Amino acid sequence: MTSTTALPVSFRGVGRAFGTARVLRDVDLDVAAGEIVAILGPSGCGKSTLLRSVSGLDAPSEGAVSIAGTAVGPVDQRCAVAFQEPRLLPWRSVEANVALGLPHGTAKEPGRRRVAELLELTGLADAARRRPREISGGMAQRASLARALAREPGVLVLDEPFGALDALTRLRMQDLLLDVHAAVPTTVILVTHDVDEALVLADHVVLLGTDGDLPGATVRRVVRVPGARPRDRGAPELVDLRAELLAGLGVPAHHTAPSTAQLSHQETA
Amino acid sequence: MTVVATDETGRATPVVSGYGPSFAEQQPPRNERRSPRRLPRGLRIALGAILPLLLLAAWQVATAFVPAYRLPSPASVVLAGVDLAQRGLLGVHVGISVQRVLLGFAIGAAVGLVLGALIGLSRWADVLLSPTISAFRAVPSLAWVPLIVLYIGLQENGKVAIIAIGALFPVFTTVAGALRHVDRHLVEAGRAFGLRGVSLLAQVQLPAVVPAVVSGLRLALAQSWLFLVAAELLGSSMGLGFLLTDSQYNGRLDRLFLTIILLAVFGKATDAVLGVGERALLKRWT
Numbered sequence: 001m002t003s004t005t006a007l008p009v010s011f012r013g014v015g016r017a018f019g020t021a022r023v024l025r026d027v028d029l030d031v032a033a034g035e036i037v038a039i040l041g042p043s044g045c046g047k048s049t050l051l052r053s054v055s056g057l058d059a060p061s062e063g064a065v066s067i068a069g070t071a072v073g074p075v076d077q078r079c080a081v082a083f084q085e086p087r088l089l090p091w092r093s094v095e096a097n098v099a100l101g102l103p104h105g106t107a108k109e110p111g112r113r114r115v116a117e118l119l120e121l122t123g124l125a126d127a128a129r130r131r132p133r134e135i136s137g138g139m140a141q142r143a144s145l146a147r148a149l150a151r152e153p154g155v156l157v158l159d160e161p162f163g164a165l166d167a168l169t170r171l172r173m174q175d176l177l178l179d180v181h182a183a184v185p186t187t188v189i190l191v192t193h194d195v196d197e198a199l200v201l202a203d204h205v206v207l208l209g210t211d212g213d214l215p216g217a218t219v220r221r222v223v224r225v226p227g228a229r230p231r232d233r234g235a236p237e238l239v240d241l242r243a244e245l246l247a248g249l250g251v252p253a254h255h256t257a258p259s260t261a262q263l264s265h266q267e268t269a
Numbered sequence: 270m271t272v273v274a275t276d277e278t279g280r281a282t283p284v285v286s287g288y289g290p291s292f293a294e295q296q297p298p299r300n301e302r303r304s305p306r307r308l309p310r311g312l313r314i315a316l317g318a319i320l321p322l323l324l325l326a327a328w329q330v331a332t333a334f335v336p337a338y339r340l341p342s343p344a345s346v347v348l349a350g351v352d353l354a355q356r357g358l359l360g361v362h363v364g365i366s367v368q369r370v371l372l373g374f375a376i377g378a379a380v381g382l383v384l385g386a387l388i389g390l391s392r393w394a395d396v397l398l399s400p401t402i403s404a405f406r407a408v409p410s411l412a413w414v415p416l417i418v419l420y421i422g423l424q425e426n427g428k429v430a431i432i433a434i435g436a437l438f439p440v441f442t443t444v445a446g447a448l449r450h451v452d453r454h455l456v457e458a459g460r461a462f463g464l465r466g467v468s469l470l471a472q473v474q475l476p477a478v479v480p481a482v483v484s485g486l487r488l489a490l491a492q493s494w495l496f497l498v499a500a501e502l503l504g505s506s507m508g509l510g511f512l513l514t515d516s517q518y519n520g521r522l523d524r525l526f527l528t529i530i531l532l533a534v535f536g537k538a539t540d541a542v543l544g545v546g547e548r549a550l551l552k553r554w555t
């Protein structure tokens with residue numbers, strides 16, 4: 001197993017346009033090494049595009065992304081990615097798919113052990129020998145997460161990693177991610193559109209969206225989430241933040257006064 | 270191109286949802302491909318045999334009304350086969366034809382694979398070669414036969430070349446098409462995990478087109494038999510095609526029928542071999 005160190009990521013004036021369609025503009029953001037950053041934003045606002053610029057699968061039209069001070073190369077191997085879709089190779093077993101994530105040059109036996117361990121952690125041990133078409137969408141997404149974790153990267157890039165999971169599995173996988181993060185230092189940048197998930201997982205929540213009349217999404221807010229993890233999902237200080245973030249996303253919160261004392265712990269949804 | 274957003278479309282206001290259940294996790298496993306009402310194997314074979322047996326019976330009955338020089342009886346066809354076999358000719362004709370088919374098929378398929386891979390993988394090769402190749406493909410392949418006869422002659426080499434041309438295009442077309450349509454998402458996933466060049470080809474692109482390649486090969490094999498008969502009809506002293514023309518000249522309808530049946534049997538047999546391979550592959554592959 002490689003012992004990686006978490007690496008810082010910085011975005012400087014990042015913009016991306018596809019032809020005449022501007023998706024991102026002026027994104028400035030610093031992610032400290034070992035931090036977990038959640039990116040929130042409406043569908044189609046460019047979250048996935050921003051993530052792709054971190055792993056080097058896409059290059060920004062303007063500005064630059066750098067990892068640990070050096071520019072992101074085309075397909076930067078300091079990153080590991082879990083895509084929004086599982087993207088498993090259909091002709092490989094779940095096990096072999098996860099093994100694809102192992103760092104290059106991993107010896108056979110440690111590699112096999114690592115894969116087995118990850119399958120165990122993601123609750124896929126029984127499905128190790130099955131093909132992707134033989135497992136459910138949620139299992140496939142967990143396999144995709146396991147594949148990214150196998151790399152033990154400097155930067156872990158997760159695009160809606162828990163999107164297809166049922167409520168319970170999602171909570172379990174969030175805990176798993178936190179466990180892995182606590183055990184092996186890595187920087188995590190993840191996209192979610194679940195405000196609660198962002199609040200439970202992240203050190204900072206980045207709100208992406210359009211601002212005013214300018215075309216293209218940019219960083220509208222960066223919110224520091226208080227409290228050490230694991231966090232209580234109903235903590236009063238989070239309730240405030242949740243309302244704030246939901247408002248930022250254009251969803252009116254159903255409780256009024258931001259004075260913490262009066263807040264009940266009602267869910268906003 | 271838009272990015273496929275599987276989960277976003279169905280969840281218009283997902284930011285509000287806390288931990289709502291999602292459909293994906295509850296999907297049943299997608300492994301049941303066969304229709305549940307599929308008949309047992311024995312019954313299927315028995316049912317499938319009904320029509321051929323009826324035809325055979327009808328043939329036998331018909332011989333009572335049609336003179337033998339128009340329609341040989343099933344028994345006389347069998348006897349013709351036994352006769353040829355006893356004189357050691359049947360094996361010779363069948364052997365040389367099978368050899369030509371396999372040789373031509375192997376060469377044509379190999380060239381088709383290489384060309385198809387080149388064009389499917391390299392944008393440059395695609396831009397440079399595709400128009401020419403599709404122009405060539407527009408020519409019905411049998412039209413090349415006279416040219417090959419002139420250039421190479423109708424010796425063994427010429428016949429194999431004709432069959433190779435027949436086999437080439439189906440393989441080329443399916444491979445090039447399949448490679449060009451390998452799921453971009455999978456290729457990108459491979460690249461994201463550090464696969465490049467040959468390793469990407471070996472681990473993602475080629476495995477992804479294996480099913481298409483096998484079905485291309487089956488098409489090519491059928492074409493090979495077609496082109497074999499064409500080549501042997503044009504001029505040969507051995508082989509099933511020769512047996513056809515020879516029987517025609519001598520009015521040996523029994524041998525003519527025999528040859529047609531042999532062509533069906535061998536065409537089907539070689540296809541069945543590939544079919545078994547294909548099924549085994551698909552089971553592993555998808």
Ligand SMILES: Nc1ncnc2c1ncn2[C@@H]1O[C@H](COP(=O)(O)OP(=O)(O)O)[C@@H](O)[C@H]1O
Nearest residue numbers: 018023042043044045046047048049270271272
């Ligand atoms: N390769 C591409 N070519 C053209 N348009 C693209 C491409 N990738 C993404 N887009 C467009 O960029 C916008 C943002 O996409 P995406 O980053 O996937 O959004 P999100 O992940 O926030 O839902 C969308 O309108 C999408 O159509």
Ligand SMILES: [Mg+2]
Nearest residue numbers: 047048084274
């Ligand atoms: Mg996205």
